[in-house]
Amino acid sequence: MQPAIQVNDLTVAYHEKPVLWDIDLEVPRGVLMAIVGPNGAGKTTLMKAILGLAPTAAGQVLIEGRPYAEQRRRVGYVPQRGSVDWDFPTSVLDVVMMGRYGALGWFRRPGRRERTLALAALEKVDMAAFAQRQISQLSGGQQQRVFLARALVQDADLYFMDEPFQGVDATTERAIVGLLKDLRAAGKTVIVVHHDLQTVPEYFDWVTLLNVRRIAGGPVAEVFTEENLRLTYGGRIAFMARPAGVETPRAETTGAEAGAALAAQPSATL
Amino acid sequence: MDLMQILHGLLFDYTLRTVALGTAVLGLVSGALGAFALLRRQSLIGDAISHAALPGVVLAFMLTGVKGPLVLMAGAALAGVAGVLLVIAITRNTRIKQDAALGIILSVFFGFGLMLLTFLQRDPDARQAGLNHFLFGQAATLLEGDVLVMTLFGGIALGLLLLFWKELKLLAFDRDFGASLGFSMQALEVLITLLLVIAIVIGLQAVGVVLMSAMIVAPAAAARQWTDHLGWMVALSGLFGAAAGVAGTAISSLAGGLSTGPVIVLCISAIAAFSLLLAPNRGLFWAWQRRRRQREVFA
Numbered sequence: 001m002q003p004a005i006q007v008n009d010l011t012v013a014y015h016e017k018p019v020l021w022d023i024d025l026e027v028p029r030g031v032l033m034a035i036v037g038p039n040g041a042g043k044t045t046l047m048k049a050i051l052g053l054a055p056t057a058a059g060q061v062l063i064e065g066r067p068y069a070e071q072r073r074r075v076g077y078v079p080q081r082g083s084v085d086w087d088f089p090t091s092v093l094d095v096v097m098m099g100r101y102g103a104l105g106w107f108r109r110p111g112r113r114e115r116t117l118a119l120a121a122l123e124k125v126d127m128a129a130f131a132q133r134q135i136s137q138l139s140g141g142q143q144q145r146v147f148l149a150r151a152l153v154q155d156a157d158l159y160f161m162d163e164p165f166q167g168v169d170a171t172t173e174r175a176i177v178g179l180l181k182d183l184r185a186a187g188k189t190v191i192v193v194h195h196d197l198q199t200v201p202e203y204f205d206w207v208t209l210l211n212v213r214r215i216a217g218g219p220v221a222e223v224f225t226e227e228n229l230r231l232t233y234g235g236r237i238a239f240m241a242r243p244a245g246v247e248t249p250r251a252e253t254t255g256a257e258a259g260a261a262l263a264a265q266p267s268a269t270l
Numbered sequence: 271m272d273l274m275q276i277l278h279g280l281l282f283d284y285t286l287r288t289v290a291l292g293t294a295v296l297g298l299v300s301g302a303l304g305a306f307a308l309l310r311r312q313s314l315i316g317d318a319i320s321h322a323a324l325p326g327v328v329l330a331f332m333l334t335g336v337k338g339p340l341v342l343m344a345g346a347a348l349a350g351v352a353g354v355l356l357v358i359a360i361t362r363n364t365r366i367k368q369d370a371a372l373g374i375i376l377s378v379f380f381g382f383g384l385m386l387l388t389f390l391q392r393d394p395d396a397r398q399a400g401l402n403h404f405l406f407g408q409a410a411t412l413l414e415g416d417v418l419v420m421t422l423f424g425g426i427a428l429g430l431l432l433l434f435w436k437e438l439k440l441l442a443f444d445r446d447f448g449a450s451l452g453f454s455m456q457a458l459e460v461l462i463t464l465l466l467v468i469a470i471v472i473g474l475q476a477v478g479v480v481l482m483s484a485m486i487v488a489p490a491a492a493a494r495q496w497t498d499h500l501g502w503m504v505a506l507s508g509l510f511g512a513a514a515g516v517a518g519t520a521i522s523s524l525a526g527g528l529s530t531g532p533v534i535v536l537c538i539s540a541i542a543a544f545s546l547l548l549a550p551n552r553g554l555f556w557a558w559q560r561r562r563r564q565r566e567v568f569a
Contacts, residue, residue, distance in 0.1 A: 048446070051449075051450050052449070052450075053446050053449050053450060069452070072450070072451065072452045075450070077446075077447060077450040079444065079446050079447055083444070083446065084443060084444045085309075085443070088309065088442070088443050088500075089309070089494065089497060089498045089499055089500045089502075089503050090439075090443065090498075090499070090500055091498075091499070094500075095443070098439075098440060098443070098444070098447065101436060101437075101440060101448075101451055101453070102451030102452055102453075104436075106437065106453070107433065107434075107436075108436075109435075109436060110436070134498040136498070150447075
C-alpha cells in the first residue's frame with residue numbers, strides 16, 4: 001500500500017548549519033504518529049519541511065505519492081499555539097473559518113456554509129459557546145481547541161499538529177487525545193510533534209525518534225526502546241516507574257546538552 | 271473665526287475645501303493601511319519608507335525638471351521601494367537585525383535626500399522652490415490636480431486592500447497556516463508593502479517625510495483601543511486619520527502661520543493619546559481603576 005507520507009534524503013540547513021540531515025521517513029496510512037526528540041532536534045522543522053514551509057537544501061517529500069503542492073486540500077495543519085498573536089482583533093468563529101480559506105481559494109469570502117462548518121467543528125472541541133468570543137479572552141487550552149477546530153474544518157485526510165499538548169490543562173489534554181483517536185478511527189493519518197515521552201505509548205501507535213538525523217521509527221511497541229531513546233537524547237535518560245508498573249523512559253537532559261553530546265559523537269547516532 | 275466660520279470655509283472656500291479633501295484622503299488611506307502595518311508589527315517600515323522617499327522626490331525633479339504630483343510621487347515611491355528592498359537584503363544576508371537595518375536605511379536615505387536638497391538650493395533656478403516642503407509638508411500647496419492623483423491612487427490602494435482582505439488577514443494573523451493552504455505569503459507581503467508605499471507617498475506633500483510615519487502608526491494604535499474586530503479597526507483607523515486631516519487643516523487655517531502637516535500630526539496624536547488613556551476595557555485609566563478597586567477589596 002502506498003504510504004501516506006514518504007520523505008527521501010531530506011536535508012534542511014539554516015546559515016549552512018544542518019538542522020535536519022538526510023531524513024528518510026515512511027508513514028503508513030491511518031496511524032497516529034509522534035515525532036519526539038530533544039529541543040533543537042528539528043521536530044518542528046521536519047513538519048514545516050514536509051508542508052513546504054521551510055526551505056529544503058535537498059530531498060523529496062511525497063504526500064500520498066504526490067508533491068505537497070498537489071495535495072494541499074487533503075492536509076490539515078495545526079501550528080504551535082505560541083506562533084500567533086492571540087491579541088489579534090478577531091473572534092473564535094472567524095479563526096476557525098480560516099480553515100475553509102484553502103477550499104475557498106483566492107478572493108472568495110466565507111459565507112453561511114463556512115459558518116455552519118466552523119460552528120460544527122467548534123461543537124466537536126466543546127467550544128461552541130465561545131464562537132463570538134474575542135480570542136484574547138481564551139485560556140491556553142481553549143486556544144488550542146480553537147486551533148484544532150480550524151484544522152477540523154479543513155476536512156483533511158492527513159493532519160499535522162505541532163505540540164498540541166503544550167501548556168494545556170488536563171481536561172483539554174484528554175479531549176485532544178479523544179479527538180486524535182476519533183481521527184484515526186475515521187481512517188485519517190495524524191502526525192504530532194510531541195514532548196512528553198511518558199505519554200507516547202499511551203497516546204500513539206507509531207513514533208519517529210529525531211535528533212537532526214532520524215534515529216529510529218516504526219510501531220511504538222518495536223522502536224520506543226531504552227536503547228533508541230538513549231541514542232536520541234544523548235545517553236542521559238532516567239527511568240521512572242509508572243503507576244501502571246510499566247517502565248517508560250523519561251528524558252532528563254535539556255535539548256542543548258543532548259544536542260552537544262550528540263554532536264560530540266555523531267557516529268553513535270547512526 | 272468661530273466654528274461656524276470654519277465649517278463654512280471647509281465647505282465653500284475653494285482652497286480650504288481642496289486642502290481638507292486632500293488631507294482627509296491621505297488620513298483615510300494611511301489610517302486603513304497603517305492598521306495592517308501595526309498588526310503585522312511593521313509600523314517602523316512606514317518610517318523607513320517615508321524617510322527613504324525624500325531623495326526620490328528630489329532626484330525625480332532633478333532628472334525631469336518637472337514638479338507635477340505624478341512625477342514626484344513616482345520618484346518617492348521608487349525610492350521608498352528601494353529602501354524596503356535594501357532593508358530586506360540587509361536582514362537576510364547579514365547578522366544585522368531588522369530594527370537596525372531600518373535605522374540604517376532611514377538615516378542614509380534621508381541624509382542623502384537632505385544633501386540633494388541643499389545642493390539644489392544653491393541653484394539660482396527658482397523652480398526648485400517648494401521641494402523642501404516635502405520635509406514637514408505644506409498642505410496649503412495642495413492643488414486640485416494633486417488631490418485628484420491622491421484620490422485615484424488612494425482609491426486603488428483601498429480597493430486592493432478590500433479585494434485581498436481575507437488573504438491579508440491570514441498573512442497578518444497566521445503566516446505559516448496561510449502558506450500551508452497554498453496562498454503565496456511572499457506575494458501578499460509584496461502587495462501589502464506596495465499598498466503601504468502608496469499610502470505614504472500620497473501623504474508626503476501634505477505631511478512631509480519626517481512626520482508621515484505618525485499617520486501610519488497613530489490612527490491604528492488609537493483604533494485598536496476601541497474594537498476587537500479587524501474590519502471595524504481598519505474602518506475606525508481610516509476615520510481617525512481622515513478626521514485628523516480635516517481638523518488639522520481647519521486649525522492651521524485659523525492660525526495663519528502654522529504649517530498644516532505638524533498640526534494634523536498633533537491632532538492624530540491627541541486622538542491616540544485619548545484612546546490609549548480612556549477607551550473602554552483597554553484604556554490605561556480603566557486598568558488603573560481596576561487595580562485600585564482590587565487593592566481595596568483585598569486590603
